[in-house]
Amino acid sequence: MAKDLDALVEQARAGSRQALESLIFRVKDQVYGLAMRMLAEPADAQDATQEILVKLITKLDTFRGDSAFTTWVHRVASNHLLDVRKGRRPAAGFDELAHLLDAELAAAAGQPEATDRVLIDEVKLFCSHGMLLCLDRPHRLAYVLGEVMELGGDAGARILGISPAAFRKRLSRARQSMEAFMRPRCGLVDPSNPCACAKMVAGAQRLGLVAEERLRFANHPTVDARRMSLEIDRLRTAAEVFRSHPDYETPEAFDAALRATLEGVAAHD
Template identity: 40%
Template sequence: MTHAAPTSPGSPDPGEVALVAEAVAGNPDAVARILRDLQDPIYRLALRMTGRPADAEDATQEILLRVFTRLAMWRGEAKLLTWAYRIGVNHLLNQRRRSPQEAAHLSLDAFGDKLAEGLAADHPGPDAELLATEVRLQCSQAMLQCLTREERVAFVLDDVFGIGSAEAAWILDITPTAHRKRLERARKRLRTFLTSACGLVSEQARCRCTRRIEYAVSTGRINPQRPELATHPVSPGAATAERQMIALHDAAAIFQAHPDYALPGAKRNAVAVLLKSGRFPLLADRTE
């Protein structure tokens, strides 16, 4: 059965067309600007899909190298970031399973059962707020890993990143109707789970972030000396998760309430060095 290809989400931006032409021609400033514009959004996508910063950093490097080696093939059929998302999504949907939840095919029901284990009294001490934030961020990442990859990326693009259905469908190379069906499945599953399990969404739910701290620390899920997500680098001027949580109004807001994570400096520099090494040349000859 043949499906209609998703419609291109936009017309060429003259500024982006000129910038890409300069980069393909070898202008290092243009290459640096494109890298600067793409690296953090691609990292945020990779982090939501893989669940862990180390895996997201590796995936981001691989995606950015793919983007730059194909740069001359960009025809302005979508915004440059949208086009880069399409390359990134294809890579992320096909890489091997890495997160514990995904590798174990953990369902939301099974994850909910795990959340009910080890609930204790509210964690005391001056680090309680920081560690509760870490628990919340880690937990929402784990919830996403319980979705299928197709459901997860549809939810992340549309409900977390705010990309419209037409643009998300183009990124995923499916019809808008197919995208909306995947999105609704993801929304329904997460809404049902959060309403029954998460104290941030429902007062009747048992689980509270402050009551999960002791268990998360004792099992090594979080490191109280080095919280991985609560102290993660963020993009300049990014809204904090705490400010976003003030506007919490539905289940989707749990996943929106992450800061705008930035690709850590070491990996950022590594990508720049690789691009300058000559091992990954830009495609200087555009195919007609």
């Protein structure tokens, strides 16, 4: 795959619009998946992905080839995602999330658990994305690269432009924070824990966080609800919860807009 990408890079640099389109479409879902895990909102992730892909197109001549092309893509994406929309309301921390979950669990006591697998999966994905947002951006990014994408310390360090030791330290802190929150609470990592997704569906609906007519995650085209439900119910570590997320793909409308963008770039060459 790396050789194929390198060939496309050279062809795109030489002026081939077809090669440029193929190159961008080969990496768009990787960028979108990273954006989803960093921003959680599909609309925000799509906007960020569009902005990142434009940067890849306009900065392609700066790729020196001293690392894998995908490493460069992740570096450009990571730098963008560390800074994008910092003016928005900061995400809740673990303490605030714990307070919300504890209150909803108390409200759900004695109530029947939900049985709709789509809504249960929506809560699972919504809540786990929310837990990622409890990490600040540098630690969230290190966690996604190291734990979710399972990149090694050297690769993660190159992407973030820090030393391998600094990357490992940042990843370790993020891992410890996530495990400390999930290990005594989350029913996905320990079925004996109090917080179960089926218990939280009614509360999430009441708060407007989850709505059957407005699914954000469980209706994603790459989600196989039955397979995901079986896999996610067998998880035992925090990292496995996030690795079980779907392989996010950009929607068809996004792809159509991206093609129009690429045509516009070609028209100005």
